Amino acid sequence: MQKIGIIGVGLMGHGIARNIVGKGWELHFLDQPGNQPTADLVKQGANPWPSATDLAANCDVLILCVTGTPQVEDVLVGNxxxxxxxxxxxxVVDCSTAIPSSTRALAERVREKGCEFVDAAMTRTPKEAEEGRLNLLVGGETAVIERIRPLLESFAENxxxxxxxGSGHQLKLVHNIVSLGTVTLIAEVAACAIQDGMDVDAMVDCLRKGGAGGAALERVAPYILEGNADLLRFTIQNAYKDAGYYDQMAEESGASRQVARAIHDTLGALVERGDGGAFMPEQVTLLQKTPLQKP
Structure with missing residues (x-):
């Protein structure tokens, strides 16, 4: 078994780490304040390290599960x-959501060091992370991916x-602007329906049985109907970050992005208003407030 290191044992990273160590891999992790509680990992045999350099020097595969491009760059070539x-x-396996152009530049520096780089962005939620059922969107050399496929399969279903x-991060941004953008649209429509006195049970039932049915609706519907945001514990701040990454990717490629910009602007206005820490379904309530100002 290879020695596996992970930096970022947060909501998603904890599930990844738990499945890796629970399935027999030798696991090492960076001990830092942003982690979820790690006593269960240590009990299973995982080893905490005080610094990223100490951790990196003692592992064969280094998994990064941090917030985004600035954090990935800081971990690898910054502080x-x-x-x-x-x-x-x-x-290096980067499970973060990142800007593809930065990913490719970092990968080149990793190769210059005599190492390999794979981007393996995640979809699904912390629940699936704990269950070992994440989706991974992967980019890299085929031979390298195959070398680590058993490791990836320890915490991924698909x-x-x-x-x-870089293509894994490209696909993640495409996925997120569609999925989170759809959530934002549903929330905005639901806010309008509630303000106009519509029967939300009838609205949700209609959407479910029509063209709007799907995963996005099912993650927002419990909040519309019951005020329960647990099925999408993804913050507006993170969604705004991802929408911004997509916007940059589209700009760099010269692609049209008018609809995506509208999503980005809505999320940005909520962040600017101080609502960035709320979960995405909570937009149903937040968008019933005073009109948003463009950020």
Whole structure:
């Protein structure tokens, strides 16, 4: 078994770590304040490390599960300096959501070090992470991906190989602007319906049995009907970040992005108003407030 290191044992990373160590891999993790409680991981044999450099020097595969591009860059080539500590032949697996152009630039620096880079962005929720049932959107060299496929399968139900390095992050941004954008649209429509006195049970039933049915509706519906946001514990701040990444990717490629910009602007206005820490379904309530100002 390879030695596996992970940086970022948060809502998603904890589930990844728990499945890796629980299925027999030797696991090491960065001990930092942003982690979820890790006593259960230690009890199963995982080893905490005080710094990213110490961790990186003692693992064959380094998994990153941090917020986004600035954090990935900081861990590898900034304050974390993990890249400098990696041993030749090590593999970096970036499970974060990141800007593809940055991913490709970092991958080149990793290769110069004599190591390999795979982007393996995640979809689904912390619940599926704990169950070992994430979807992974993967980019990288085929041979490298196959070397770590058993590791990825320890915490993923579905693995979609999108192409070369950076393509996993491309696919994640496409997925998120569609899925989170749909959630935002449903929330806005529900807010209008509630304000206009519509029967929300009838509305949800109609949407479910028509063209609006699907995963996005099912994650928002419990909040519309019962005020329960547990099925999508993803913050507006994070959604705004991802929408911004998509906007940058589309701008760099010269693609049209008018609808995506409207989603980005709505999320940004909520963040600007101080609602960034709320979960995405809570937009149903937040969008009933005074009109949003464009950020």
């Amino acid at each position: 974390g300096a993990a890249l400098a500590a990696l041993q030749p032949g090590a593999i 693995i979609f190989v999108a192409g070369g390095v």
